[in-house]
Amino acid sequence: MGDDTAQTPAQTPAQPAAQPDDLQQILGYQGAIDERDDVRAISDDVLIVPFWTPSFCTTVIRAAEAVGAFEPQPDDPVPGHEVSLALISPRLFEAVEIDLGVRIWPQLQQVWPYIDYHGLRDVFVIKYAMGQQEHLRLHHDVAQVSASAKLNEGYEGAVLDFPRQGVTNQPAAVGELIVWPSLVTHPHQATPLRSGVKYGLTIWFELPSF
């Protein structure tokens, strides 16, 4: 081959990376990951870990609203207006379960070295709105580890509050997980919503089975 120029691709001007569209985000988990590896403690055994980008949080809210089935689960002793990610898309649920196991769980093991990953008990979007759900009573969760992220801004109240630890989720930005051991030591509540609409993501990590 004496003529290399024939195989040189035509030069095209650099294009800014296109934003993934809704389907690429929800079905392909594109643009979801907040890459920062930055676990930090706000109390004994209450951590904050970057998880999702704010734009992905917005897309998940839109997907949950499009599904339009914010319902209390019939067997939930602390009922909330919730949509499981599995109901939005089994592929999304699977991508989240893998991402949490591969990327987030090792960060939690830096603080809690003996926890083992057994997948997710559930992960859902919870909605607070005046006249619908305005608070969540003090309770603890039935899971190994729990996590929660704010998905939006523009509301007042509905603060995730840990009275025993004396901390709230206010230091966490949209898309950052606040993470705690689920049972016994970490009762928590959502304070009354005062205005606006709040969407949160709740994650329950599955308990070990013996």
Ligand SMILES: [Fe+2]
């Ligand atoms: Fe809870």
